[in-house]
Amino acid sequence: MPTHKLNPDNWINKYSDYLFNYTISRVNDREMAKDLVQDTFFAALKSMKNFKGNASERTWLIAILKRKIIDYYRKINSKKGQAEVRMSYNAEDNDGDWLEEQVADPYDKTAEDDLENDELGDAIFKCLDKLPEKQASVFRMKTIEGLDTETICNELNITASNLWVIIHRARNAMADCMEKTWF
Amino acid sequence: MKQKKSFLFISCDEAKHICDKAQYKEASILEKMKLNVRYLWCKVTRSYIKRNKKLTHTIKSSNINCLNNSEKQHLQKQFKQELKKQQ
Numbered sequence: 001m002p003t004h005k006l007n008p009d010n011w012i013n014k015y016s017d018y019l020f021n022y023t024i025s026r027v028n029d030r031e032m033a034k035d036l037v038q039d040t041f042f043a044a045l046k047s048m049k050n051f052k053g054n055a056s057e058r059t060w061l062i063a064i065l066k067r068k069i070i071d072y073y074r075k076i077n078s079k080k081g082q083a084e085v086r087m088s089y090n091a092e093d094n095d096g097d098w099l100e101e102q103v104a105d106p107y108d109k110t111a112e113d114d115l116e117n118d119e120l121g122d123a124i125f126k127c128l129d130k131l132p133e134k135q136a137s138v139f140r141m142k143t144i145e146g147l148d149t150e151t152i153c154n155e156l157n158i159t160a161s162n163l164w165v166i167i168h169r170a171r172n173a174m175a176d177c178m179e180k181t182w183f
Numbered sequence: 184m185k186q187k188k189s190f191l192f193i194s195c196d197e198a199k200h201i202c203d204k205a206q207y208k209e210a211s212i213l214e215k216m217k218l219n220v221r222y223l224w225c226k227v228t229r230s231y232i233k234r235n236k237k238l239t240h241t242i243k244s245s246n247i248n249c250l251n252n253s254e255k256q257h258l259q260k261q262f263k264q265e266l267k268k269q270q
Contacts, residue, residue, distance in 0.1 A: 012258055
Protein backbone atom coordinates (compact mmCIF):
# COMPACT_ATOMS: atom_id res chain seq x y z
CA MET A 1 0.00 0.00 0.00
CA PRO A 2 1.57 3.34 -1.05
CA THR A 3 2.43 5.41 1.99
CA HIS A 4 4.84 8.03 0.65
CA LYS A 5 4.04 11.09 -1.41
CA LEU A 6 6.28 13.31 -3.50
CA ASN A 7 6.65 16.98 -2.72
CA PRO A 8 9.08 18.44 -5.27
CA ASP A 9 8.89 21.95 -3.76
CA ASN A 10 10.96 20.72 -0.78
CA TRP A 11 13.45 18.57 -2.66
CA ILE A 12 16.28 21.10 -2.93
CA ASN A 13 16.12 22.15 0.73
CA LYS A 14 15.68 18.67 2.08
CA TYR A 15 17.83 16.48 -0.13
CA SER A 16 20.35 18.51 -2.14
CA ASP A 17 23.07 18.34 0.53
CA TYR A 18 22.55 14.66 1.14
CA LEU A 19 22.60 13.83 -2.57
CA PHE A 20 25.60 16.09 -3.15
CA ASN A 21 27.59 14.43 -0.35
CA TYR A 22 26.65 11.00 -1.69
CA THR A 23 27.81 11.99 -5.18
CA ILE A 24 31.04 13.78 -4.32
CA SER A 25 32.26 10.82 -2.31
CA ARG A 26 31.91 8.77 -5.48
CA VAL A 27 33.01 11.09 -8.28
CA ASN A 28 35.57 13.32 -6.49
CA ASP A 29 34.71 16.28 -8.70
CA ARG A 30 32.66 19.11 -7.25
CA GLU A 31 31.38 20.47 -10.57
CA MET A 32 30.47 17.00 -11.83
CA ALA A 33 28.75 16.21 -8.53
CA LYS A 34 26.63 19.37 -8.83
CA ASP A 35 25.67 18.45 -12.41
CA LEU A 36 24.73 14.91 -11.40
CA VAL A 37 22.57 16.15 -8.52
CA GLN A 38 20.81 18.60 -10.84
CA ASP A 39 20.29 15.86 -13.46
CA THR A 40 18.86 13.64 -10.73
CA PHE A 41 16.27 16.22 -9.69
CA PHE A 42 15.30 16.86 -13.31
CA ALA A 43 15.01 13.13 -14.04
CA ALA A 44 12.94 12.69 -10.88
CA LEU A 45 10.54 15.40 -12.04
CA LYS A 46 10.12 13.66 -15.37
CA SER A 47 9.46 10.27 -13.80
CA MET A 48 7.17 11.40 -10.99
CA LYS A 49 4.32 9.45 -12.57
CA ASN A 50 6.27 6.22 -12.03
CA PHE A 51 6.62 6.76 -8.27
CA LYS A 52 4.57 4.09 -6.54
CA GLY A 53 4.90 5.39 -3.00
CA ASN A 54 6.48 2.25 -1.59
CA ALA A 55 9.84 3.91 -0.88
CA SER A 56 10.54 7.25 0.77
CA GLU A 57 11.34 10.29 -1.38
CA ARG A 58 14.97 10.11 -0.28
CA THR A 59 15.35 6.43 -1.23
CA TRP A 60 13.69 7.04 -4.59
CA LEU A 61 15.95 10.03 -5.35
CA ILE A 62 19.05 8.05 -4.34
CA ALA A 63 18.00 5.23 -6.68
CA ILE A 64 17.83 7.72 -9.56
CA LEU A 65 21.16 9.28 -8.55
CA LYS A 66 22.85 5.86 -8.48
CA ARG A 67 21.84 5.30 -12.10
CA LYS A 68 23.17 8.74 -13.01
CA ILE A 69 26.52 7.93 -11.36
CA ILE A 70 26.69 4.57 -13.16
CA ASP A 71 25.98 6.33 -16.47
CA TYR A 72 28.72 8.84 -15.69
CA TYR A 73 31.26 6.07 -15.06
CA ARG A 74 30.14 4.19 -18.17
CA LYS A 75 30.81 7.31 -20.19
CA ILE A 76 34.29 7.95 -18.80
CA ASN A 77 35.18 4.26 -18.89
CA SER A 78 34.33 4.02 -22.56
CA LYS A 79 36.84 6.83 -23.15
CA LYS A 80 39.37 5.12 -20.87
CA GLY A 81 38.87 1.85 -22.75
CA GLN A 82 39.96 3.51 -25.98
CA ALA A 83 43.12 4.70 -24.25
CA GLU A 84 43.86 1.25 -22.84
CA VAL A 85 43.98 -0.31 -26.30
CA ARG A 86 47.18 1.62 -26.88
CA MET A 87 48.83 0.20 -23.76
CA SER A 88 51.05 -2.79 -24.30
CA TYR A 89 51.39 -5.99 -22.28
CA ASN A 90 54.28 -6.05 -19.87
CA ALA A 91 55.81 -9.18 -21.36
CA GLU A 92 59.24 -9.09 -19.71
CA ASP A 93 58.61 -10.81 -16.37
CA ASN A 94 54.89 -11.41 -16.15
CA ASP A 95 53.58 -12.75 -19.42
CA GLY A 96 50.20 -11.45 -20.37
CA ASP A 97 49.61 -9.26 -17.33
CA TRP A 98 48.16 -5.89 -17.90
CA LEU A 99 50.13 -3.06 -16.35
CA GLU A 100 46.98 -2.09 -14.54
CA GLU A 101 46.74 -5.46 -12.83
CA GLN A 102 50.15 -5.04 -11.23
CA VAL A 103 49.14 -1.92 -9.39
CA ALA A 104 47.54 -2.38 -5.98
CA ASP A 105 43.92 -1.36 -5.92
CA PRO A 106 43.83 1.96 -4.03
CA TYR A 107 40.13 1.50 -3.24
CA ASP A 108 40.61 -1.88 -1.58
CA LYS A 109 42.25 -0.41 1.53
CA THR A 110 39.56 2.11 2.16
CA ALA A 111 36.46 0.18 1.14
CA GLU A 112 35.31 -0.38 4.71
CA ASP A 113 36.20 3.16 5.69
CA ASP A 114 34.18 4.49 2.77
CA LEU A 115 31.20 2.38 3.76
CA GLU A 116 31.38 3.59 7.36
CA ASN A 117 31.78 7.19 6.19
CA ASP A 118 28.70 6.79 3.98
CA GLU A 119 26.66 5.57 6.93
CA LEU A 120 28.02 8.31 9.17
CA GLY A 121 27.26 10.97 6.55
CA ASP A 122 23.77 9.54 6.25
CA ALA A 123 23.28 9.72 10.04
CA ILE A 124 24.54 13.32 10.18
CA PHE A 125 22.26 14.50 7.37
CA LYS A 126 19.27 12.72 8.93
CA CYS A 127 19.95 14.57 12.22
CA LEU A 128 20.48 17.82 10.35
CA ASP A 129 17.09 17.31 8.70
CA LYS A 130 15.43 17.31 12.12
CA LEU A 131 16.78 20.74 13.10
CA PRO A 132 14.76 23.91 12.52
CA GLU A 133 15.76 25.46 9.17
CA LYS A 134 17.75 28.38 10.60
CA GLN A 135 19.69 26.20 13.05
CA ALA A 136 20.47 23.70 10.29
CA SER A 137 21.62 26.42 7.96
CA VAL A 138 23.92 28.09 10.54
CA PHE A 139 25.31 24.75 11.71
CA ARG A 140 25.99 23.67 8.14
CA MET A 141 27.74 26.91 7.23
CA LYS A 142 29.86 26.98 10.39
CA THR A 143 30.64 23.30 10.91
CA ILE A 144 30.55 21.67 7.50
CA GLU A 145 31.51 24.53 5.20
CA GLY A 146 33.87 26.02 7.81
CA LEU A 147 32.87 29.64 7.13
CA ASP A 148 33.97 32.30 9.61
CA THR A 149 31.56 33.98 11.99
CA GLU A 150 31.60 37.34 10.23
CA THR A 151 30.73 35.88 6.82
CA ILE A 152 27.78 33.92 8.23
CA CYS A 153 26.52 36.93 10.20
CA ASN A 154 26.66 39.11 7.07
CA GLU A 155 24.99 36.53 4.90
CA LEU A 156 22.18 35.73 7.32
CA ASN A 157 21.94 39.23 8.80
CA ILE A 158 22.36 38.14 12.42
CA THR A 159 24.65 39.28 15.24
CA ALA A 160 27.60 37.24 16.47
CA SER A 161 25.96 36.57 19.83
CA ASN A 162 22.83 35.42 18.04
CA LEU A 163 24.96 33.09 15.93
CA TRP A 164 26.54 31.49 19.01
CA VAL A 165 23.13 30.95 20.61
CA ILE A 166 21.93 29.22 17.42
CA ILE A 167 25.14 27.17 17.23
CA HIS A 168 24.75 26.11 20.86
CA ARG A 169 21.17 24.92 20.33
CA ALA A 170 22.07 23.19 17.07
CA ARG A 171 25.07 21.40 18.61
CA ASN A 172 22.95 20.23 21.54
CA ALA A 173 20.25 18.89 19.23
CA MET A 174 22.81 17.27 16.94
CA ALA A 175 24.60 15.61 19.87
CA ASP A 176 21.28 14.30 21.22
CA CYS A 177 20.32 12.91 17.82
CA MET A 178 23.77 11.42 17.13
CA GLU A 179 23.75 9.79 20.57
CA LYS A 180 20.59 7.94 19.58
CA THR A 181 21.71 6.98 16.09
CA TRP A 182 25.49 6.76 16.05
CA PHE A 183 27.56 7.20 19.25
CA MET B 184 38.92 40.34 45.94
CA LYS B 185 35.50 39.93 44.39
CA GLN B 186 36.86 41.10 41.01
CA LYS B 187 39.68 38.55 41.12
CA LYS B 188 37.20 35.76 41.70
CA SER B 189 35.01 36.68 38.74
CA PHE B 190 38.10 37.08 36.55
CA LEU B 191 38.87 33.37 36.49
CA PHE B 192 35.64 31.82 37.70
CA ILE B 193 32.91 31.64 35.09
CA SER B 194 29.36 30.35 35.08
CA CYS B 195 28.33 27.06 33.53
CA ASP B 196 26.62 28.84 30.62
CA GLU B 197 29.75 30.88 29.93
CA ALA B 198 31.81 27.70 30.00
CA LYS B 199 29.49 26.11 27.44
CA HIS B 200 29.72 29.20 25.23
CA ILE B 201 33.53 29.13 25.36
CA CYS B 202 33.53 25.41 24.69
CA ASP B 203 31.37 25.98 21.57
CA LYS B 204 33.77 28.67 20.37
CA ALA B 205 36.75 26.41 21.05
CA GLN B 206 35.30 23.79 18.67
CA TYR B 207 35.81 26.32 15.88
CA LYS B 208 39.17 27.56 17.23
CA GLU B 209 37.63 30.92 18.07
CA ALA B 210 38.21 30.92 21.82
CA SER B 211 41.03 33.14 23.13
CA ILE B 212 43.80 31.85 25.43
CA LEU B 213 42.23 33.66 28.39
CA GLU B 214 38.84 32.08 27.65
CA LYS B 215 40.45 28.64 27.43
CA MET B 216 42.14 29.25 30.78
CA LYS B 217 38.81 30.13 32.37
CA LEU B 218 37.25 27.03 30.82
CA ASN B 219 40.05 24.85 32.16
CA VAL B 220 39.58 26.20 35.67
CA ARG B 221 35.90 25.39 35.58
CA TYR B 222 36.66 22.01 34.00
CA LEU B 223 38.62 21.07 37.13
CA TRP B 224 35.70 21.20 39.49
CA CYS B 225 32.45 21.24 37.44
CA LYS B 226 31.03 17.87 36.43
CA VAL B 227 28.43 19.42 34.10
CA THR B 228 31.14 21.33 32.22
CA ARG B 229 33.27 18.21 31.94
CA SER B 230 30.46 16.17 30.42
CA TYR B 231 29.49 19.05 28.08
CA ILE B 232 33.08 19.35 26.82
CA LYS B 233 33.30 15.60 26.31
CA ARG B 234 30.06 15.49 24.30
CA ASN B 235 30.92 18.58 22.28
CA LYS B 236 34.37 17.27 21.38
CA LYS B 237 32.87 13.95 20.35
CA LEU B 238 30.45 15.72 18.00
CA THR B 239 33.26 17.79 16.46
CA HIS B 240 35.44 14.72 15.98
CA THR B 241 32.59 12.71 14.44
CA ILE B 242 31.71 15.41 11.95
CA LYS B 243 35.35 15.99 11.02
CA SER B 244 35.98 12.29 10.51
CA SER B 245 32.94 11.92 8.26
CA ASN B 246 34.44 14.27 5.63
CA ILE B 247 30.95 15.31 4.60
CA ASN B 248 30.45 17.93 1.93
CA CYS B 249 27.51 20.14 1.16
CA LEU B 250 26.49 22.77 -1.33
CA ASN B 251 27.12 26.37 -0.34
CA ASN B 252 24.26 28.87 -0.29
CA SER B 253 24.92 30.34 -3.74
CA GLU B 254 25.19 26.87 -5.30
CA LYS B 255 21.95 25.87 -3.63
CA GLN B 256 20.19 29.03 -4.78
CA HIS B 257 21.39 28.42 -8.34
CA LEU B 258 20.14 24.83 -8.19
CA GLN B 259 16.81 26.01 -6.76
CA LYS B 260 16.43 28.51 -9.60
CA GLN B 261 17.15 25.91 -12.29
CA PHE B 262 14.83 23.45 -10.60
CA LYS B 263 11.95 25.93 -10.40
CA GLN B 264 12.27 26.62 -14.13
CA GLU B 265 12.18 22.89 -14.84
CA LEU B 266 9.22 22.47 -12.51
CA LYS B 267 7.29 25.17 -14.36
CA LYS B 268 7.94 23.37 -17.66
CA GLN B 269 6.53 20.17 -16.19
CA GLN B 270 3.34 21.82 -14.92
